[in-house]
Amino acid sequence: MGPVPLEHGLALAGTLFALGLLGLLIRRNVIFALMCIEIMMNAAGLAFVAAGASWARVDGQVMFIFILSMAAAEVSIGLALVLQMNQRLKTLDADAASDMRG
Amino acid sequence: MSALFFYIAAAVAVLSTILVITSLRAIHALLYLIVSLLSVSMVFFVIGAPFIAALEVIVYAGAIMVLFIFVIMVLNLGAQAVGEERLLLRPKVWAGPSALLLVLGVELAWIILGGHGGAPIQEGLVFEPKQVGMALFGPYALGVEIASLLLLAGLVGAYHLGRRPRM
Numbered sequence: 001m002g003p004v005p006l007e008h009g010l011a012l013a014g015t016l017f018a019l020g021l022l023g024l025l026i027r028r029n030v031i032f033a034l035m036c037i038e039i040m041m042n043a044a045g046l047a048f049v050a051a052g053a054s055w056a057r058v059d060g061q062v063m064f065i066f067i068l069s070m071a072a073a074e075v076s077i078g079l080a081l082v083l084q085m086n087q088r089l090k091t092l093d094a095d096a097a098s099d100m101r102g
Numbered sequence: 103m104s105a106l107f108f109y110i111a112a113a114v115a116v117l118s119t120i121l122v123i124t125s126l127r128a129i130h131a132l133l134y135l136i137v138s139l140l141s142v143s144m145v146f147f148v149i150g151a152p153f154i155a156a157l158e159v160i161v162y163a164g165a166i167m168v169l170f171i172f173v174i175m176v177l178n179l180g181a182q183a184v185g186e187e188r189l190l191l192r193p194k195v196w197a198g199p200s201a202l203l204l205v206l207g208v209e210l211a212w213i214i215l216g217g218h219g220g221a222p223i224q225e226g227l228v229f230e231p232k233q234v235g236m237a238l239f240g241p242y243a244l245g246v247e248i249a250s251l252l253l254l255a256g257l258v259g260a261y262h263l264g265r266r267p268r269m
Binding site for chain 1: 237
């Protein structure tokens with residue numbers, strides 16, 4: 001076998017993204033929702049790196065670094081929200097937080 | 103031959119991601135998520151992005167997963183936590199992630215000892231960290247500044263949300 005075809009890299013990225021989306025739809029726990037968002041962002045980064053390698057450009061890897069910093073910011077805010085939710089509602093069920101005040 | 107590494111790592115990644123979204127306990131899902139991130143890192147290494155593979159291990163599987171574990175441990179305070187600890191020491195819990203990690207470990211040893219360079223998408227194309235840095239601080243310098251602002255906003259937001267409400 002020679003080099004990896006680009007299609008197979010993109011197929012892997014698409015599969016991982018679909019699995020993350022599926023998990024986001026079927027799970028009601030907010031910690032699982034955050035994990036599935038991580039999976040989806042990781043899959044998007046994989047697609048960037050694979051496509052960048054296919055065109056022999058380094059830009060895909062630069063985009064991955066940006067996605068990485070965005071994921072770090074997102075997960076810190078998300079986990080702080082999880083802690084707040086646990087303090088106020090005493091549960092991690094996403095459906096419990098469906099009411100708005102006002 | 104060397105593209106075989108890609109397919110093994112891809113299979114481990116998909117399998118462990120399926121186990122992430124079907125696990126009942128958060129800590130089991132987290133163990134499988136770490137395996138999934140490590141196998142995606144192996145994919146990056148094989149397709150010719152060793153710097154990105156290292157970043158994936160350090161930032162995703164290291165820093166972000168430590169945050170998740172920290173929050174789960176904080177939430178599990180109480181009598182229930184002792185039972186959780188006892189549960190974690192049973193082989194049933196760690197056997198699955200360890201088996202998948204063993205596959206990745208054998209693959210890594212094979213690559214390093216056998217002197218295979220992986221199977222880049224374009225034959226022989228491997229980007230060094232220097233090239234990534236040149237692009238990052240050349241044409242993408244504005245993006246780096248925006249990312250630093252985003253991280254600062256994340257820091258302030260996490261501090262604000264993490265405070266206990268004033269009585």
